[in-house]
Amino acid sequence: MKLLTTATLFILFNCADAYAQTCNCNQELTDVKNKIEKNYAGYQDKVNNKTRKAYDQHNKLALQQSKSITNPAYCLYLINDWLRFFKDGHIQIGRDRISKEKEKVDLQKRISNIESLKLPELTEIRGANGIVGIYGDKDSIFRIALIKSKNTFREYAGVVISSKSDKWLPGQVMLELKSGKDTLNGIMYDKFYIPLTVSLPVTENSLGSWQREETERFIPEVVNEAAxxxxxxxxxxxxxxxxxxxxxxxxxxxxxxxxxxxxxxxxxxxxxxxxxxxxxxxxxxxxxxxxxxxxxxxxxxxxxxxxDDNIAGWAGVATTDGLPADQKTFINEVIDKMKRNKxxxxxxxxxxxxxxxxxxxxxxxxxxxxxxxxxxxxxxxxxxxxxxxxxxxxxxxxxxxxDYANMRGAEFSGIPYMLYWATSRSRRIDQGMAIDNVxxxxxxxxxxxxxxxxxxxxxxxx
CATH class of the missing domain: 3.90.226.10 (2-enoyl-CoA Hydratase; Chain A, domain 1)
Structure with missing residues (x-):
């Protein structure tokens, strides 16, 4: 998905909706920006003399738009758009994978932020024109109703009708989408209730991997997902x-x-x-x-x-249960070296x-x-x-x-998510053997x- 224009962002983020936990998005984005600039191993490669002007303009736009956002999920959508400047899959927003106790608390906060809507009659949805309809996911776990539900962020909401998972209840909003060119763009909440930025191709009977009810789905070979x-x-x-x-x-x-x-x-x-x-x-x-x-x-x-942030991240890994002794020794040696060469x-x-x-x-x-x-x-x-x-x-x-790997992370200031970034940089890059985005x-x-x-x-x- 391309970086959003000023006009598009203004429409999406002009204000937040009352149901969501509030956040100071400008502060959250500023904190993320500072973390990436200081700790991300690819920052010097990605922000250089050729890209500095574009980066500065990108920052100015995002920081301006962040001032009017108070919904945490919509704030993450903006931050994810800001992060795309770096074109690195090893910069991510997710759950706390370090502290189980902290993640339990964060998960409950994220669940409480999920909006619920009263569904219209399913016969009305089935009989509607256009993209509105009833869809199933590729694993046949969820049935959702895609309905028109306009707010400052979205045009459509994907509302759970039924779920084979106990993590989602009927009426909860799983998708928040806005029309693009042959796509619907916006948010899909994952199984941990984290808002993922998505761009879903639209056909007559499908929305990305979601298939309209009672239509045929192309089924590729099932990949064995056993560990x-x-x-x-x-x-x-x-x-x-x-x-x-x-x-x-x-x-x-x-x-x-x-x-x-x-x-x-x-x-x-x-x-x-x-x-x-x-x-x-x-x-x-x-x-x-x-x-x-x-x-x-x-x-x-x-x-x-x-x-300091990277040292703290690696120190957390060194105490991970089940990590082989030789790996703990190696990591502690790296930490000592980092402390001497900040x-x-x-x-x-x-x-x-x-x-x-x-x-x-x-x-x-x-x-x-x-x-x-x-x-x-x-x-x-x-x-x-x-x-x-x-x-x-x-x-x-x-x-x-x-090329940039070994992710470590830190908590957001006031919303229940973690920011992860790559701490290491391969010397393949200097030898012309980079493979990122290739x-x-x-x-x-x-x-x-x-x-x-x-x-x-x-x-x-x-």
């Missing part, structure tokens, strides 16, 4: 699925490879399904590397921005080469399935995997969210309507 999974597809091909490299999934990944060790050591083909794997922690993929290895792995290092980029990881004692005979051929939801640590893994002569990447281009391309592209697992198996067994 990890394994299946012997044939005596020639083993299938392993990893949905996340999150540190909480590291033990599951290790167990998956141990449980499949016999098959890994005798089956010639492996399909490693990483679709929708948004990343996590690098140490999580270590059990996989010996099976990929054919020659020396080369990794380009990174630097970390040394500031205000600079300090070495976080040196350029490295990794070798194994031998090349494991099996599997002989490996296809890794990737898509546009693969990012961050998953892309770091793919950069290593591509160096193996055993590996072929298949599917679709990845997200391109890696992604990693597969050697073999697949279409959504294809059965990706069958395509991979067929390719391997030909």
């Amino acid at each position: 990890v999974a394994g299946k012997l597809l044939s005596e020639k091909t083993l299938y392993l699925k990893i949905s996340s490299f999150n540190q909480n999934n590291a033990r599951n990944i290790d167990s998956l490879f141990k449980a499949n060790k016999t098959n890994l050591n005798r089956i010639p083909n492996l399909i490693l399904d990483l679709r929708n794997n948004g990343g996590g922690a690098d140490f999580s993929y270590k059990p996989i590397l010996p099976y990929l290895y054919t020659n020396t792995f080369k990794t380009i290092g990174a630097d970390v921005q040394a500031t 205000g600079t980029l300090v070495s976080f990881a040196e350029d490295q080469t990794s070798t194994f004692d031998s090349v494991i005979t099996y599997p002989k051929k490996i296809i890794i399935l990737i898509n546009r939801q693969c990012g961050s640590t998953t892309e770091e893994f793919l950069l290593l995997a591509k160096q193996s002569t055993k590996v072929t990447l298949m599917g679709q281009q990845t997200a391109g969210v890696l 992604g990693i391309k597969p050697q073999k592209t697949l279409k959504l309507e294809q059965d990706w697992v069958k395509e991979a198996q067929s390719d391997l067994e030909d």
